[in-house]
Amino acid sequence: MFLDIQHLIPVLVAIVCTSLLLILKSRRNHNRIQSCSHDVVLLHHCGKGPHAPSLSPFILKLETFFKMAEIPYQIVRDYKLGPKGKVPWVEYNGLIMADSQLCMEYLTEKLRLNIDDHLSTAERAISRSLQRMVDEHTYWLMVHWRWAFDKEKLSLRQANWGSPALIIGTYVQKKNTYTQGVGRHCEAELLRILRKDFKALSDFLGTKYYFFGDRPSSVDCSIFGQLSQFLWHLPGSEPNAMLRGDFSNLCEYCHRMKDNLWKDWADNVLFPVEPS
Template sequence: MITVYQTPVAWGTPNLSPFCFKLEAYLRMTGMSYEVKLADLRNAPKGKVPYIELDGLRMGDSQFIIEHLKKKFGDPLDKELTPQQVAVGHTVRRMLEESTYWYIVYMRWVDEAGWLAYRPVAETMVPWVVGGDIPVATLRQGMLRILHDQGTGRHSSEEVQSLAIADITAISTIMGEKPYLLSDKPSSFDAGLYSFLVSIIANPVDTDLKQFTLSQTNLVRYCANFKKRFFANWTPPDMKAA
């Protein structure tokens, strides 16, 4: 049994962290047995979520975890992909995780309307997930500094959303009319794509980015079909602190 440590469930999704969500999607796609527990960053191998415990070993980082699981249990999702498909999947994954991710974070922590919606979620992370009784306002200031240093925090909301919309446009174009990102069969790259799209769509704030994503009929259809196939029987877990 794989124990997955992640942030609290919110906004009707398995997780608001696209990385936690991605890992859980991968586990459901491959049919691996797992349980979910509330993370404590003081116990996280890399100081972030998600992390897992398997056979007495704790491991962090969603992608390193997935690669470890592939080596240990086999690779049923990606074994038929061509080198070109793997290259496209890798490129999309890196764009989502190193570009689109920061736009999602910005819309939650910097944008005032986004922060009003996200603050109750952030409050559920204290003290367990963040590792102590840290005021939520202090958490926000820390995130603002991180975003400023990273670069995204130096932009206006309109500029950030225009960059994110360019990412979504590229993904929609790559997918075209295929049922999944790379072909007519799901791959591990779909675990990440689905988690990021839902992270945008689930935002209760009606942003330009959300509306644009919902206007891409192929992506909306993709999300609906993915949910029906892999998350139809999902119910919020009874998450307990580690």
């Protein structure tokens, strides 16, 4: 018991320090928030990512959706967790919403967007399946690699994550992925599973411009958000090499999404030069 307590002391100290830091950041940034205009979405966000606009695929997913649908929005980098204890979350005309997918679905209905109107009934079903695969499965493979197998954690360090945050993140996310299930796999098993996810996406995309033809749809936001983390925020890793080497059409797709929808990409990353 004594040894267990000894090992827990650094973690507990790190949790307390990081919690205090986040509270101070939240209060400081909250005072800077300007009241936004009617019909402008406030996107509660955290810091910029090193080579993509966020280390969170769900923040990137939601912001890509705003750009795709031409929804006026304003970023609030306040490090505040939303009503469900996560980021991103949004405010829209006094309404607070959490969960990237639910936010997209609400705004699509509320604003009567035609972003998926070109999809057939069968294509909508496939779109839903792809969205669920990347957001609920491929995502966890990325999380576990980032926190369990990526010993360098270069992207996190480039984003100025201090030692306390890295200690806490490693402990919490390893626990989360173990509970979810992917954290019970070894590196070789995880890579085999990830390859099958990449292959499914690559085979379905083929030579198409977007996943359902020449016009982007909502599922492109999810897929781009998740693939962006492997492509830009896991430099030098086996998943990154696999994506670049064996699934080049997915890499080309990510660059098309970036070039066509993110004209301000360079202004929203810490280091505009893409890692090798």
